[in-house]
Amino acid sequence: MTKVLSFDIGGTKIAYAMIDEGGNFLNEIIKVSTPKTAAGVVELLKTTAKGLEDKIDGVAISTAGAVDQEGTRITSYTGNLPEGYNQTDFVALSTKPVLVENDANSAGWAEFSLGAAKGCRNAVILTLGTGVGAGIIVDGHLLKGKSGAAGEMHFPIDSGNKRICNGCGQPDCFESFASGTGLNTNAHEYMGAEATSYDVIRGLRESDHQARAAFDKWQDYLTKGLIMLANIFDPEVIVLSGSMAKFVEYDKVSTAANAKILTQPFVLKEAVFENNAGMIGAALLLIDKLKHKS
Amino acid sequence: MTKVLSFDIGGTKIAYAMIDEGGNFLNEIIKVSTPKTAAGVVELLKTTAKGLEDKIDGVAISTAGAVDQEGTRITSYTGNLPEGYNQTDFVALSTKPVLVENDANSAGWAEFSLGAAKGCRNAVILTLGTGVGAGIIVDGHLLKGKSGAAGEMHFPIDSGNKRICNGCGQPDCFESFASGTGLNTNAHEYMGAEATSYDVIRGLRESDHQARAAFDKWQDYLTKGLIMLANIFDPEVIVLSGSMAKFVEYDKVSTAANAKILTQPFVLKEAVFENNAGMIGAALLLIDKLKHKS
Numbered sequence: 001m002t003k004v005l006s007f008d009i010g011g012t013k014i015a016y017a018m019i020d021e022g023g024n025f026l027n028e029i030i031k032v033s034t035p036k037t038a039a040g041v042v043e044l045l046k047t048t049a050k051g052l053e054d055k056i057d058g059v060a061i062s063t064a065g066a067v068d069q070e071g072t073r074i075t076s077y078t079g080n081l082p083e084g085y086n087q088t089d090f091v092a093l094s095t096k097p098v099l100v101e102n103d104a105n106s107a108g109w110a111e112f113s114l115g116a117a118k119g120c121r122n123a124v125i126l127t128l129g130t131g132v133g134a135g136i137i138v139d140g141h142l143l144k145g146k147s148g149a150a151g152e153m154h155f156p157i158d159s160g161n162k163r164i165c166n167g168c169g170q171p172d173c174f175e176s177f178a179s180g181t182g183l184n185t186n187a188h189e190y191m192g193a194e195a196t197s198y199d200v201i202r203g204l205r206e207s208d209h210q211a212r213a214a215f216d217k218w219q220d221y222l223t224k225g226l227i228m229l230a231n232i233f234d235p236e237v238i239v240l241s242g243s244m245a246k247f248v249e250y251d252k253v254s255t256a257a258n259a260k261i262l263t264q265p266f267v268l269k270e271a272v273f274e275n276n277a278g279m280i281g282a283a284l285l286l287i288d289k290l291k292h293k294s
Numbered sequence: 295m296t297k298v299l300s301f302d303i304g305g306t307k308i309a310y311a312m313i314d315e316g317g318n319f320l321n322e323i324i325k326v327s328t329p330k331t332a333a334g335v336v337e338l339l340k341t342t343a344k345g346l347e348d349k350i351d352g353v354a355i356s357t358a359g360a361v362d363q364e365g366t367r368i369t370s371y372t373g374n375l376p377e378g379y380n381q382t383d384f385v386a387l388s389t390k391p392v393l394v395e396n397d398a399n400s401a402g403w404a405e406f407s408l409g410a411a412k413g414c415r416n417a418v419i420l421t422l423g424t425g426v427g428a429g430i431i432v433d434g435h436l437l438k439g440k441s442g443a444a445g446e447m448h449f450p451i452d453s454g455n456k457r458i459c460n461g462c463g464q465p466d467c468f469e470s471f472a473s474g475t476g477l478n479t480n481a482h483e484y485m486g487a488e489a490t491s492y493d494v495i496r497g498l499r500e501s502d503h504q505a506r507a508a509f510d511k512w513q514d515y516l517t518k519g520l521i522m523l524a525n526i527f528d529p530e531v532i533v534l535s536g537s538m539a540k541f542v543e544y545d546k547v548s549t550a551a552n553a554k555i556l557t558q559p560f561v562l563k564e565a566v567f568e569n570n571a572g573m574i575g576a577a578l579l580l581i582d583k584l585k586h587k588s
Contacts, residue, residue: 066528066557077556122440136526138432145528146416149557155522159452168525170554228449231462232430232526234439260464262371263360263443 002290005052006060006283007045008103008276010034011080014041015276016048018056019283021291023114029276038084042093049094058097060286061090062106062278066149071099071285075147099286103278104151105142107271108135110281111239115272120236124229125271126153128222128244131167132175135281136233142285153178157224177221180244183214190214201247219253226257226268234263241271296584299346300354300577301339302397302570304328305374308335309570310342312350313577317408323570332378336387343388352391354580355384356400356572360443365393365579369441393580397572398445399436401565402429404575405533409566414530418523419565420447422516422538425461426469429575430527436579447472451518471515474538480508495541513547520551520562528557535565 001020008015014034018026035041049059064081065074074086090100101109108117108125112135117123121140127133134151136143143150154168154175163185165173176182180197187195190210191203200218203211226238240248254268273280295314302309308328312320329335343353358375359368368380384394395403402411402419406429411417415434421427428445430437437444448462448469457479459467470476474491481489484504485497494512497505520532534542548562567574 076558120440122444138437139435141433143432143527145557146414146530147528147558150416150526150528152525152528152556154525154556156451156518157453168554168556170521224450227464228522231446231448232444233437234441234444234446236440260462262446262448262462263439264370264441 002057002287003055004058004060004283004286005049005056006279006286007048007062008279008282009041009061009063009081010103011064014044015279017279018052019060019280021284021287023110023280023284025276029279034081036082038082038088041082041085042088045093049096053094053096056096058099058286058290059094060279060282061098061100062103062282063100064103066147067100067102067105068148069144071101071289074100076149097286097290099282099289101142101282101285102135102148102151104133105135105144106279106281106285107133107241107273107277108137108151108239108281109142109285110273110277111135111241111271112137113281113284115277116239116269117237122233122235123237123239124233124235125239125241126225126229127242128179128240128248129242130180132179132225133242137235138233153225155228157221174221174225178218178225180242182221183218183244186214186217190217215247219249222248223253223257226253226266227260230257230261230263230266235266237267237269239269239271241273241277245270296351296581297349298352298354298577298580299343299350300573300580301342301356302573302576303335303355303357303375304397305358308338309573311573312346313354313574315578315581317404317574317578319570323573328375330376332376332382335376335379336382339387343390347388347390350390352393352580352584353388354573354576355392355394356397356576357394358397360441361394361396361399362442363438365395365583368394370443391580391584393576393583395436395576395579396429396442396445398427399429399438400573400575400579401427401535401567401571402431402445402533402575403436403579404567404571405429405535405565406431407575407578409571410533410563411531416527416529417531417533418527418529419533419535420519420523421536422473422534422542423536424474426473426519427536431529432527447519449522451515468515468519472512472519474536476515477508477512477538480511484508484511498541509541513543516542517547517551520547521554524551524555524560525557529560531561531563533563533565535567535571539564 158172161171165176183197426447452466455465477491
């Protein structure tokens with residue numbers, strides 16, 4: 001049974017565990033604060049991998065940022081990680097094989113391999129959190145693009161210079177409407193400057209009209225994005241993950257989107273894996289690669 | 295040298311010629327009016343193929359409509375072709391191997407194999423005509439989706455129920471802004487009810503302000519679509535083909551789009567092949583398939 005050490009590297013926490021080819025955790029997940037320097041991050045990964053070297057077949061890393069086709073280095077933007085982290089020589093972290101992959105891609109691969117998109121050949125896994133990320137599966141392969149940056153969910157979905165996207169800096173961008181941040185902006189617009197997305201969700205339960213309007217607007221823009229993804233990719237399934245996924249009215253949104261597409265109907269599902277999808281997906285990508293080579 | 299008979303099936307004309315593996319035409323292209331019935335179309339294809347049977351290795355067909363993964367049958371919508379055409383048993387048209395592919399996909403494959411996207415692994419070929427079509431190449435493969443319908447360029451790009459798309463029936467759709475039909479609508483909006491896209495193009499040459507405004511609006515929406523495609527696919531190149539492609543200000547549009555994307559810069563190019571791209575691409579797809587099998 002192939003086993004790998006898998007890391008999930010975030011701006012505030014780094015999580016890791018050993019994972020087998022069935023996606024099972026072989027120990028409890030360990031979480032530590034992300035070191036403040038790139039050298040600190042490298043040291044942490046190296047020392048941890050070294051300590052487990054005789055128990056593992058490789059090291060998998062799920063991270064922010066675009067990752068090259070070979071799964072060896074970061075090619076761009078890594079958000080709130082320490083300066084210099086982009087230059088990390090991941091392959092040198094262990095004597096065992098190392099694979100690094102973008103976190104949204106890793107999470108998508110987990111859902112495709114063992115989760116809500118299992119058995120599909122074409123799937124989009126959208127992560128709806130502070131921002132919006134996507135892992136896209138085309139004919140059983142991860143969509144990477146020329147520099148590994150494919151799947152950026154930033155595109156104009158409105159006009160009139162509405163909002164400015166935190167992610168891409170552009171107005172009218174999908175992310176600024178369909179993310180948790182987008183729902184928060186709707187809260188301000190419909191419920192007052194002090195209101196937040198939490199007030200929207202609570203208001204929904206209390207049948208508050210303003211909360212309903214704020215939420216419907218959020219779902220309308222999400223639906224617009226799903227129409228685009230369904231028409232462009234013709235996927236069997238679109239999976240929603242991330243902190244916002246549990247609030248989506250799946251039947252309603254799915255019916256609205258499927259009524260407006262030219263391709264064949266898709267199924268809208270909630271993700272199976274939660275916060276650990278990235279660790280699992282990166283582990284499975286590495287294990288697939290190891291098996292393919294042997 | 296492998297040679298195939300290749301058809302381009304349109305609502306008004308059917309064109310055909312023999313094409314070799316270098317994409318060369320081995321005879322002058324023959325054009326005939328599209329028969330009024332599906333049986334008439336089948337008869338035309340069958341008789342033509344039969345007459346050339348001893349000179350060809352297979353029959354390729356570029357057509358409207360989504361085509362299945364195997365390249366054997368149409369799975370949906372074929373626009374203005376005769377009723378019943380969708381049910382055509384293409385494989386039965388000849389004793390030689392037959393391959394059918396969607397026209398936008400075929401045109402995309404021609405540009406990818408021998409045209410403006412040659413040497414790329416990830417490319418989008420947009421056809422800007424009455425509507426907008428796309429052939430999308432992902433890591434050297436044609437993007438097909440679960441039912442062969444992927445690449446439908448229909449997605450909301452605005453709000454406020456502006457326009458209704460002829461292709462998908464929805465308001466605010468990309469096609470209704472970035473197609474030739476879209477430019478025509480801009481002509482009405484900026485230059486009066488009698489004006490057409492031809493007046494816009496002529497007005498541009500005469501530095502007419504209203505024509506410039508109508509054209510800039512058209513290019514702005516095209517740019518929005520390019521931003522989406524670049525962020526989603528991270529392609530090396532986006533190629534523009536179709537009747538509108540020659541009017542695009544490539545440097546201006548490319549600079550505007552590349553300034554707003556999160557992925558690495560893409561190159562914007564005009565297509566090499568014109569009206570015959572579909573015939574060439576379908577022929578090359580079949581020849582690739584024949585070689586792969588032997």
